[in-house]
Every structure is written in structure tokens, then in C-alpha cells.
Amino acid sequence: MTDDNALDDFDRRILRRLQVDARATGEEIGAEIGLSAAAVQRRIKRLRKLRVIAAEVAVLDPVAIGLPMTFIVSVELERERADMLDAFRKAVRADPNVQQCYYVTGAADFILIVLARDMADFEAVSRRLLFDNSNVRRFSTNVVMSRDKAGSVLPV
Structure with missing residues (x-):
């Protein structure tokens, strides 16, 4: 990652929140970290483009789906x-x-x-x-x- 692509504190806070709940809205995240929803969405788009966010998936419970x-x-x-x-x-x-x-x-x-x-x-x-x-x-x-x-x- 180049200096232009370096993660700042806002990026890290967004990533921490998304790892716990990828369905969190830009409004919710922005309210927690002090950014506008639009700024959060721009940052998320950039993090996807940089492949810092590699995928957004549902995490399943293996026991619940029959793989205990x-x-x-x-x-x-x-x-x-x-x-x-x-x-x-x-x-x-x-x-x-x-x-x-x-x-x-x-x-x-x-x-x-x-x-x-x-x-x-x-x-x-x-x-x-x-x-x-x-x-x-x-x-x-x-x-x-x-x-x-x-x-x-x-x-x-």
C-alpha cells in the first residue's frame, strides 16, 4: 500500500465496524465516528477498490447448517x-x-x-x-x- 493509499484512523474505525456488521449503513457508521454518511461511503468505496475490503459475506454457523x-x-x-x-x-x-x-x-x-x-x-x-x-x-x-x-x- 502506497502512502496515498495508507489507512487513517477513520478508515480503521470504519473497517472495525464493518467487520462486526457489514450491513451497517453509512449513516450509522458516520454517527459513531464523526463523519458524514457520504464521506463514509466514499471511504468504503475506496477501501473496496484497494481490496482492503476483500469480500462482504454472511458468516454462517456450521452447526446450524448441518456441519457440526x-x-x-x-x-x-x-x-x-x-x-x-x-x-x-x-x-x-x-x-x-x-x-x-x-x-x-x-x-x-x-x-x-x-x-x-x-x-x-x-x-x-x-x-x-x-x-x-x-x-x-x-x-x-x-x-x-x-x-x-x-x-x-x-x-x-
Whole structure:
């Protein structure tokens, strides 16, 4: 981000508010931070253009939509060639059960956060992405016992 695109205190306050409630109006935000609704809307438009605001989405409760089980999966690949990494990334990005995928250092190559209806559903995901992939050397799975914090609000 260049100096012309630097975030000021008003931008940060707008971002904090939008992360908690993306449906907040310019009037509501403006009243809280001391700007006109038009000024807030101009700033939001600029933040979208700069891709500081990457998306505006509804955050769903996985349990409420029938996906009560969360799994943290460490994946070690057989080979770390660029084409093999890209193929694995493409497969996990396309799978709707995989909510997060991190390419990491350490013993594992990737860490996946996977949601499933039940163990049978997770087994289908693991077959599809892991067992049937000849480049997966091994993987280990942790079953989440309690979802104590799953955040989407960044400290701005």
C-alpha cells in the first residue's frame, strides 16, 4: 500500500465496524465516528477498490447448517514440485468441505480445516483429497472437540 493509499484512523474505525456488521449503513457508521454518511461511503468505496475490503459475506454457523464436525488435518506430500503443490492446492480449493488451507513449514506441508456432517462425510472427503492422491505421503487428523474461537475479525 502506497502512502496515498495508507489507512487513517477513520478508515480503521470504519473497517472495525464493518467487520462486526457489514450491513451497517453509512449513516450509522458516520454517527459513531464523526463523519458524514457520504464521506463514509466514499471511504468504503475506496477501501473496496484497494481490496482492503476483500469480500462482504454472511458468516454462517456450521452447526446450524448441518456441519457440526471440524477437523484439523496435517498433510505431508511425497514430492514438493511446483506442479504437484499447485495440483494439491487446486483440489483443496475446489472442495467445499475444506474451509481453510495453509501451506506451512515444519513436519507438514499443508494444514487443512475441514467441516463435515459426521465421520462418514469426513471419510469421503479424506478419500477424495488424501487417500486417492498419490502425492500425499501421509496425513494426520485432529478432531475439534470444542469451537472456542473461530474469528473473522482482524485487529485493525
